[in-house]
Amino acid sequence: MFNLESEECEDYRDESWLKALAESFKAADDSTYFDSDTLEEIASYYFEKGRYEESLRVIDRLLDTYPYSSDGWMRRGVVLNNLGRHQDALVAYDRVLALNPTDIETIVNRGITLDGLDRTEEALKAFADALTLDPNNDETLFNKGVTLERLGHLPEAVAAFKQCAECNADHPEVWYELGFCYDRLNDNERSIASYDKHLDVDPYSHDAWYNRGIVLNRMTRYEESISSYDMAIVISEDFASAHYNRGNALANINDLQAAIESYKRVLEIEGPDAATAYNIALAYEELKHFESAITYFEKAVEDDVRYAEAWYGLGCCFDALEKYEDALPFFNRAIVLNPETPDFWYAKGDCAYNLGRLDEAIKAYRTVIKVSPDNRDVWMDYAETLFEGRRLEDAVCAYRSALRIDPKQIKAYFQQAKALFALGHKDEGVKSLQAAFELEPGRKKEFARAYPELARDSNIRSLLGLDD
Secondary structure, eight states, X not given: OOOXXXXXXXXXXOHHHHXXXXXXXXXXXXXXXXXXXXXXXXXXXXXXXXXXXXXXXXXXXXXXXXXXXXXXXXXXXXXXXXXXXXXXXXXXXXXXXXXXXXXXXXXXXXXXXXXXXXXXXXXXXXXXXXXHHOTTOHHHHHHHHHHHHHTTOHHHHHHHHHHHHHHOTTOTTHHHHHHHHHHHTTOHHHHHHHHHHHHXXXXXXXXXXXXXXXXXXXXXXXXXXXXXXXXXXXXXXXXXXXXXXXXXXXXXXXXXXXXXXXXHHHHHHHOOOHHHHHHHHHXXXXXXXXXXXXXXXXXXXXXXXXXXXXHHHHHHHHHXXXXXXXXXXXXXXXXXXXXXXXXXXXXXXXXXXXXXXXXXXXXXXXXXXXXXXXXXXXXXHHHHHHHHTTOHHHHHHHHHHHHHHOTTOHHHHHHHHHHHHHTTOHHXXXXXXXXXXXXXXXXXXXXXXXXXXXXXXXXHHHHTTTXX
């Protein structure tokens, strides 16, 4: 949007003078005369203060006296646009163009308003008309880029922004928008370079420092990312998103205590937030501060009762504390909320196993296998639980499935042998042990402890080469 300030405003007229001028207008009646320059200055003063209704009243007073002022109608359009009265703004711009069809500033402002109405094709047509009059007008190119960016036409937006930057390298926003477009295009290096150029022009842009941090974090340049978030926070102390993402970057370098402090600052600024409480809990859990983790997982589910991962986190903490009876209901709650997540079922299986509820564990492991049939570890846990439940044939099948996934699983051969011997399949059991010992001869030392009776069988000892 073009600036409403009059180019004729003299620099020496300071804030207090303009305030007094505005107050004199407010106190005057309709018969009091103000010249056009004075009315323009008062309108600009109100506009800069965001007092758009008052600015509009002054401009209307100006147009009552000077109804053919194209500048006055253009100003009216800008103010109406800021008031969200886009259709009225278009009427004002059309009045300008009836008086001055080649007014580039108005054509561009009209395009901005059309874009605000989602009439993007008409907006782009307006920008094209302006560029026909002045191909190197940086504001036209910038606003064309903004509309293209909003449409998701990012390469075209980049081209417009680059041309704008060529025309005016010190444009206050063009490098920021280029950085954002390159970010969305996953062109990280160009994104960082663009944000750096923007910060050369506007070093106090907390949004640019923040966005720069996000890109650096994605590039796994975590230390630089944290420094960028720090700059955003120095400029805007209560920038909650910067504190939150700073916490994420700190967690990525395993500085968990510092991450927790960043997340807690988010809660101070914004109040209760399930995702932030969850991240604090995760950090405490990783630090093995399980009681603190439980406190924050509980805060997360208080804020969002359907937060399945937080219920799961509660289960994991109680499981780590070996409070399996407490843990199992939390795993069940997570499963009810998100039954397609294999980790939830796997945790339930382990917890049920620790409680000696083998049938419940077997069902849970079987569900994991349905979702993740190539998960070697769950096949092993499933097999060993079946073995303990004396479901020996099923256990052998499960061990074989684990070995199909990873034929060099020594533990699977060793454990499978137990099931085979228990079934009376002595020859197959010996072959399974031979495969284990072939992969790791040191396992022979475990044989006597694992199979005390077989260890006394000279034939089996000979087949396994235990006396060599």
